[in-house]
Amino acid sequence: MANLLASLISSADTLQAYGSVLETAQNNVSNASTPGYAKQRTSLYALPFDPEGGATGGVRAGDLQSSRNEYAEQAVRQQNTGMGYEQQMVDSLTPLQSQFDVSGNQGIPAALNNLFESFSAWATTPNNDASRQTVLDRAGQVASAFQQTANAIGVQATNAEQQIRQTVDQVNQLTSQLANYNQIALQGNKDDAGLSAQVHATLEQLSQYVDITTSFQDDGSVSVLMNGETPLVIEDKQYRISAGLYQPQDPPPTYPNSPASMQVLSSDGSDITAKTTGGQLGALLEVRNQSLASLIGDAYQPGDLNTMAEQFADRVNQVLTAGNISDGPPPVSGVPLFTYDTTNDTAVAQSLSVDPSVTTDQLATIDPGPPYVSNGVPLGLSQLATPVQDADKINGVSYNQYYGQMAGRVGSQLDDATNRQQVQQSLLAQAKELRDQYSGVSLDEEATILIQFQRAYQANSRFITVLDQLTQSTIDILQP
Amino acid sequence: MAAAGSIEDFASVRAQLECACRHLTLASPVALDQASEVLNSAARQMAELQSRLPEQAGNPAALEEAWRVRRAFLRTRTLLYSAAAFHGNWTRVRGAISGGYTRTGEPGPVLYASRLCLQA
Secondary structure, eight states: OHHHHHHHHHHHHHHHHHHHHHHHHHHHHHTTTSTTOOOEEEEEEEOOEEGGGTEEOOEEEEEEEEOOOHHHHHHHHHHHHHHHHHHHHHHHHHHHHTTOOOSSSSHHHHHHHHHHHHHHHHHHSTTOHHHHHHHHHHHHHHHHHHHHHHHHHHHHHHHHHHHHHHHHHHHHHHHHHHHHHHHHIIIIITTOHHHHHHHHHHHHHHHTTSOEEEEEOTTSOEEEEETTTEEEEETTEEOOOEEEEEOOOSSOOSSTTSOOEEEEEOTTSOBOTTTOOSHHHHHHHHIIIIIHHHHHOBTTBOOHHHHHHHHHHHHHHHHHHHSEEEOOSSOEEOOOOEEOOTTOGGGHHHHOEEOTTOOGGGSOOBBOOSSOBTTHHHHHHHTTSSOOSGGGOBTTBOHHHHHHHHHHHHHHHHHHHHHHHHHHHHHHHHHHHHHHHHTTOOHHHHHHHHHHHHHHHHHHHHHHHHHHHHHHHHHHHHOO | OHHHHHHHHHHHHHHHHHHHHHHHHHOOHHHHHHHHHHHHHHHHHHHHHHTTSGGGTTOHHHHHHHHHHHHHHHHHHHHHHHHHHHHHHHHHHHHHHHHOBOTTSOBOOOOOSSOOOOOO
16 A cells, blocks of 8 residues: 555656656747747656665656857857958948949049040140130039048948947947846846846847857856956946047147047946957947048048049149240249148048139140140140159059059958858858757767767868868969 | 860859858758768869869969859868867867866866766
């Protein structure tokens, strides 16, 4: 009778244990689509079986165990940061590239070509008023093209600034959520699977904006650092970052009236801009403070667009003022055609214009020489299209080539970013696959995977070495 | 005709490298084995192509396709190295977790067998 009762108790315990397993399985199924949720499992413990000693055997449910592998989670977040960076680079550089037409059909190159043509036509009919008017009109179009490009890039700089502020807000919003989750965990809920899912989903979201390192504490809270050193969340405290425009002072700025740069500050006011190189925020800072600044200037550079506008305007003005409108006596010198803001080297392109007081009969035609050439000025100006002498060149190349280099740089940045983004997409997918593979895997299964992988890796790396040499030598042979 | 043939060969190698990329993205042991078969085939085809390359020297279409192959290869290599780094680092982390550190400060070796399970 005692044995029968013991058996019944044992069966009841067993049913209870399997009930726990079923509940866990049901919970896993219900949360299959919950972002950040990792499967849980209930361990079953065998109980001693010794009928004579009164041990009835059976099983008992143990603790709930999460199948989450933090190492795999961190790997996904790391690739997510890379993806955020590359995606943002592509998103920011695509509209910038559209400002640089390399076909020569629009924008600055088209306006320059039209002006060069009008110089040639003027050289053919130097006293023709219509030819002179065309020169004035086309010069105005060149100035407009520089202004439009500079303004469009300025708008992109403003957009980037706005996006940086929004991204910083997003980071602060997410870290605030994490601080709240930590508070809940610290109140004794550290084993809550739902809370863990929310924490991990938030961390994954955060990782696309900035490069984060996380460490889970025994009390259930998660500490989050940005760039490996700037605290964002520790226990239930949030450390807010901020962003704003600033004009660097050390070393003293070469161009103090230049467009300001963007700066990101940690909660203690330290400048963390240079260290913020990952995620969407890193890409936005790079585009705003490097790519766009190289075109429109910053505290230490005038910007290529301004350099080009200034040198072009100065050279045209120089040729015109060196020439004569009439022989006299006394001879009447030519007047400059272009004007711009001479007080600010970083605002030349946006302020470039044709002096409205210049009339067609004020355009100098005569090069007094020696040798004297009656149409020497328009001939000299038309040389700017295909320059021979250094004074007609910019950095040793023609104005069109200089513009082409600028456009090419933006295009190649975008091209690189697009290629890297495609690779990054695969790397992120791979990290997620690896996370899934390690999720819910026992140590023995995991050991098998590691051994199998080691073997497969060795096989693959042999072919990789061979293909590296073959693909490189192929290019070497084919290259002209 | 020879040029067209080479370009088709390049395209075929590239397709194989892209297939290897898909396997490497999956990163399971089975997928990695499949990747190595595909890479083996791509390497063979690439080696066979070498003898015909000098006649294509300076051909811009062939060069462009060769660059595509090179980029596909670099993507494949990145994926393989990334998977290798993942498993390699995990092995080290697991070693440190289970075996502590050696005298020289390296993570201890991962012991796959003879594990003891302690139960209170």
